[in-house]
Amino acid sequence: MNRHGWKIFLALVFTLCGAILMAKYKIKPLEPRRAAEYAAHQDFQNIVIGAFAAISEEAVLTLFDSKKIYEKKVLPILVVIENNNSFPIHVQDRTVFLVLNDGTNVPAMPMGEAFLRTVLRKPLSSYGTHPGVMIGRMRNRHRDMYEDFEHKSFGERLIAPHDSDYGVLFFPRPSEEEMQNLRLYLPEVEDVSSSQELIFFEFELKP
Numbered sequence: 001m002n003r004h005g006w007k008i009f010l011a012l013v014f015t016l017c018g019a020i021l022m023a024k025y026k027i028k029p030l031e032p033r034r035a036a037e038y039a040a041h042q043d044f045q046n047i048v049i050g051a052f053a054a055i056s057e058e059a060v061l062t063l064f065d066s067k068k069i070y071e072k073k074v075l076p077i078l079v080v081i082e083n084n085n086s087f088p089i090h091v092q093d094r095t096v097f098l099v100l101n102d103g104t105n106v107p108a109m110p111m112g113e114a115f116l117r118t119v120l121r122k123p124l125s126s127y128g129t130h131p132g133v134m135i136g137r138m139r140n141r142h143r144d145m146y147e148d149f150e151h152k153s154f155g156e157r158l159i160a161p162h163d164s165d166y167g168v169l170f171f172p173r174p175s176e177e178e179m180q181n182l183r184l185y186l187p188e189v190e191d192v193s194s195s196q197e198l199i200f201f202e203f204e205l206k207p
Contacts, residue, residue: 025144026065030152032166035080039206040184045198046084051184053077053205055173063152063168066145072117074109075173077184077205079154082164087193093154095188098171099202100178105185106171111153114170115139115146158192 035041035050042049054060054077057070063078079096083089097105109117112135116124119138127134139146154167174182186201 025142025148027144027148027151028063028065030063030078030166030168032078032080035082035164038080040203042201042203044201047089047189047198047201048082048084049184049186049201049203050080051077051203051205053182053184053207055179055207064145064148066118068118069114070173073173074114074117075171076114077169077171078166079169079184080164080166081157081159083159084162085191086161087191088161089159089198090157090190090192091154091159091186092156092188093167093169095186096154096169097185097187098174098205099183099185100174101180101182102178104178106174108154108169108171111149111155111170115142115149119145 033050035048036043038050038052040051040053052059053075054063054070055075057067060070060076061067063076069076075098081089081091093108094110096108098108099105112131113124116131116134116138119142120127120134124131124134129137135146152168154169157165157167159165182205183202184205187197189198189201190196191198
């Protein structure tokens with residue numbers, strides 16, 4: 001290869017490397033507001049729960065650095081909970097539901113499933129490999145994205161007295177018709193000191 005050819009080759013290499021670096025996933029910090037500052041919130045039983053539903057692609061990109069989340073019909077919802085009681089409370093993502101326009105309750109999906117839906121080319125059901133194995137493989141290929149999902153995921157929260165916490169819940173994104181009057185339903189908020197569940201929370205997910 002002559003000198004001119006090498007220059008072209010090196011220019012292509014640098015261009016490719018630059019494109020790869022630009023395409024690298026960037027972790028965006030979460031900076032939640034106070035729960036009552038969200039249009040969608042409920043103040044009840046000395047607990048304030050606020051929510052931000054990332055329904056549009058633009059909204060998704062305020063939470064995560066991937067439009068694939070929107071394209072693969074995953075709906076992230078940031079939830080902020082303030083506990084103004086003298087006892088700790090316990091909330092798990094698997095006990096939180098979306099209530100659709102027709103009254104259907106849709107459970108939150110595990111963080112790992114939301115991650116796989118985002119990064120896989122085909123639906124998860126079309127693969128014969130166990131989801132746990134798939135997560136291990138794809139986590140290595142998309143490490144920053146996986147760590148971001150894992151860190152921001154609501155998961156399971158124990159909120160101390162007069163304290164607050166937050167995290168992201170993941171749901172399959174409903175159709176436009178189903179999203180009319182969309183609501184968030186938390187039927188199992190537990191008073192840890194007595195092991196008793198409080199009265200359920202349910203409120204509209206206003207934009």
